[in-house]
Amino acid sequence: MVVESGQSRLTPVLLEQLRRNEITWNGLVKLGVIEYLDAEEEESAYVALKEADITPDHTHLEIDPVSIFGVTVSVLPFPEYNSSPRITMACAMAKQSLGTYTVNFNMRNESRAHILYYPQQPLAQTKPYKLLGFAERAAGQNFVVAITSSYGYNIGDAVVMNKNAINRGLGRSVFYKTHEAEERRYPGGQKDKFEIPPATTSGYREEKSYRFLSEDGVISPECEVESKDVLVGKTSPPRFLEEITVFGVTEEKKRENSLVLKSGEGGVVDSVLLSDSLDGT
Structure with a gap:
C-alpha cells in the first residue's frame, strides 16, 4: 500500500467500502492505493510492516506482515527459530514435495507428473497455509522419525525404513510420463x-x-x-x-x-x- 506524508492511502472510508463490496482490488489499484513493485523498485522503497510503525520517511506499507515473504516461506512453520540456510533448504524441499497437483490429472497428458497416493496435512500449520487452502491439496506425508543409532546403518544421513510401513503405502507415489x-x-x-x-x-x-x-x-x-x-x-x-x-x-x-x-x-x-x-x- 502506498504511503504519503506518513499516512496510508487506505483510509477508513475505503476499508468500509471494501467490507460492503462497493470497491474491488482492481479499484484500489486504479486509485493508487495498492501498488505493485518489481525487484528494482523494492531497492528504493522503505516499507513499514505495521501501520503503527509508519514515519514520514516510509513510502509503502505491507498489506500483512507475513506477506513480506513469498508463498513457500510463509507456509514453513517456526522460521524465526531456524537458521537462514535451513529455511532455504526447507523452501527447496517444499517446492519438490509430492501431492495432488490437480484433481483432473487422469484427464491430462503431462510430459512428466508425480502423484502421491496418500497426501496429508502437516501437523504444524501457518496462517497463510490455511488462508491459501493448501490443506485441500496437501503435499507430503507425516513420518514418525526416531533419532537413534542402528548398528551404524544411519551413518551419513541414511535412514532405516520400516518395511511394514512401506508395504502399507508410506510415501507411495505414481509417476506419469507421456510418450x-x-x-x-x-x-x-x-x-x-x-x-x-x-x-x-x-x-x-x-x-x-x-x-x-x-x-x-x-x-x-x-x-x-x-x-x-x-x-x-x-x-x-x-x-x-x-x-x-x-x-x-x-x-x-x-x-x-x-x-x-x-x-x-x-x-x-x-x-x-x-x-x-x-x-x-
Missing part, C-alpha cells in the same frame, strides 16, 4: 505409417517386442510393459528412394522406426490418445 510418436510426411509423397512392422522390415526387432500392439500398431491401455517393448509400431520410408539388395535388385524397403521403451524403464499403460497435427498428419 509421443508421429506419422511424418516426406518430400516425394512418402510418409511414416503406424503398423506392426512386417518381418521383412529393415531393423526388425524380435517378435516379443511387438506382443502388446493392436492391429493399428498402437499399444492398448493397461498393458504392463518393460524395457525394449514397443509402444507404437512405426515404419518409415528408406533413406534413399531406391536401395540395392544383396542380390543386386533395387527396391524400396521400409525401415523400422517404432517408439520403444528405453532400457531400465517399465510400467503400465494408463491411456492412449490419437489426434491430428496442424499439418494434417
Whole structure:
C-alpha cells in the first residue's frame, strides 16, 4: 500500500467500502492505493510492516506482515527459530514435495507428473497455509522419525525404513510420463505409417517386442510393459528412394522406426490418445 506524508492511502472510508463490496482490488489499484513493485523498485522503497510503525520517511506499507515473504516461506512453520540456510533448504524441499497437483490429472497428458497416493496435512500449520487452502491439496506425508543409532546403518544421513510401513503405502507415489510418436510426411509423397512392422522390415526387432500392439500398431491401455517393448509400431520410408539388395535388385524397403521403451524403464499403460497435427498428419 502506498504511503504519503506518513499516512496510508487506505483510509477508513475505503476499508468500509471494501467490507460492503462497493470497491474491488482492481479499484484500489486504479486509485493508487495498492501498488505493485518489481525487484528494482523494492531497492528504493522503505516499507513499514505495521501501520503503527509508519514515519514520514516510509513510502509503502505491507498489506500483512507475513506477506513480506513469498508463498513457500510463509507456509514453513517456526522460521524465526531456524537458521537462514535451513529455511532455504526447507523452501527447496517444499517446492519438490509430492501431492495432488490437480484433481483432473487422469484427464491430462503431462510430459512428466508425480502423484502421491496418500497426501496429508502437516501437523504444524501457518496462517497463510490455511488462508491459501493448501490443506485441500496437501503435499507430503507425516513420518514418525526416531533419532537413534542402528548398528551404524544411519551413518551419513541414511535412514532405516520400516518395511511394514512401506508395504502399507508410506510415501507411495505414481509417476506419469507421456510418450509421443508421429506419422511424418516426406518430400516425394512418402510418409511414416503406424503398423506392426512386417518381418521383412529393415531393423526388425524380435517378435516379443511387438506382443502388446493392436492391429493399428498402437499399444492398448493397461498393458504392463518393460524395457525394449514397443509402444507404437512405426515404419518409415528408406533413406534413399531406391536401395540395392544383396542380390543386386533395387527396391524400396521400409525401415523400422517404432517408439520403444528405453532400457531400465517399465510400467503400465494408463491411456492412449490419437489426434491430428496442424499439418494434417
